[in-house]
Amino acid sequence: MAHAQSAAATLTPAVVVAGSPELIGIEATDAAAIDGEWLGRKLEFFRGRDGRTWFALAGVDVEAPEGPSTLKISARLEQGGVRDLSRVVEIQAAHYRTGSLTVAPKFVEPDPEALKLIEADQQLKDKIFAASASEPLWTGSFRTPVVAPPTASFGMRRTFNGKLASIHKGMDFRAKTGTPVRAGNSGVVVLARPLYYEGNCVVIDHGLGLYTLSMHLSRIDVKEGQSVATNDQLGLSGATGRVTGPHLHWAVRWQGAYLDPAKLLRLNLSEVR
Numbered sequence: 653m654a655h656a657q658s659a660a661a662t663l664t665p666a667v668v669v670a671g672s673p674e675l676i677g678i679e680a681t682d683a684a685a686i687d688g689e690w691l692g693r694k695l696e697f698f699r700g701r702d703g704r705t706w707f708a709l710a711g712v713d714v715e716a717p718e719g720p721s722t723l724k725i726s727a728r729l730e731q732g733g734v735r736d737l738s739r740v741v742e743i744q745a746a747h748y749r750t751g752s753l754t755v756a757p758k759f760v761e762p763d764p765e766a767l768k769l770i771e772a773d774q775q776l777k778d779k780i781f782a783a784s785a786s787e788p789l790w791t792g793s794f795r796t797p798v799v800a801p802p803t804a805s806f807g808m809r810r811t812f813n814g815k816l817a818s819i820h821k822g823m824d825f826r827a828k829t830g831t832p833v834r835a836g837n838s839g840v841v842v843l844a845r846p847l848y849y850e851g852n853c854v855v856i857d858h859g860l861g862l863y864t865l866s867m868h869l870s871r872i873d874v875k876e877g878q879s880v881a882t883n884d885q886l887g888l889s890g891a892t893g894r895v896t897g898p899h900l901h902w903a904v905r906w907q908g909a910y911l912d913p914a915k916l917l918r919l920n921l922s923e924v925r
């Protein structure tokens with residue numbers, strides 16, 4: 653009998669909730685490539701530092717319903733053939749808070765002029781998010797983007813001025829205007845400009861569909877197309893765009909899913925790549 657050449661996929665963190673980033677690891681020494689799909693999103697595996705473990709950095713969108721999901725994974729073997737490594741992953745209930753906010757009326761009922769800007773912003777973002785690098789650009793664990801108190805604001809269900817309901821898809825840090833904002837990991841700056849809701853915004857592509865977004869900056873210090881290393885200064889925090897006051901809104905997006913930045917910061921990726 654031959655030894656099993658691959659083990660089941662491991663997920664970190666092990667408890668999966670809506671909004672969890674998940675590091676998926678598979679030991680498969682005889683695999684030439686690994687394909688995967690989860691909740692309608694393509695998983696892109698790469699070989700880890702040890703050369704024998706394959707990884708995908710993925711996650712579950714903040715709005716995903718709880719219940720069982722199928723993590724589809726198949727290994728294409730070096731000697732030909734395919735091994736199915738699919739498994740069921742239970743998505744547990746997340747307990748996010750609710751709250752209400754008051755912002756300038758133009759952000760709740762934008763006039764026709766503003767709607768044009770919002771539409772143009774959306775087209776730009778769609779283009780950027782469709783063109784992620786085809787390999788991981790990050791190295792090691794993600795670092796906090798600012799020295800300021802974090803808030804447990806991710807996933808919060810909110811009303812604006814008692815009307816518009818939305819889900820808070822990032823993490824707010826209570827940063828005073830002028831606090832340096834840094835790259836959470838290495839990557840390429842794919843957007844660095846003012847947007848209507850986001851204010852002065854910097855988006856970094858970390859490859860394979862993973863992005864971090866820093867919003868409401870008072871100043872931008874990087875240019876689109878520029879490569880950045882972990883901790884490079886992106887700009888200064890501020891209160892531009894749809895805000896109630898100065899803070900840094902930091903978001904993590906993977907293949908269109910918004911993930912909890914606090915959980916990404918807790919993931920130990922130092923042995924991965």
Ligand SMILES: [Zn+2]
Pocket residue numbers: 820822823824900901902
């Ligand atoms: Zn925010």
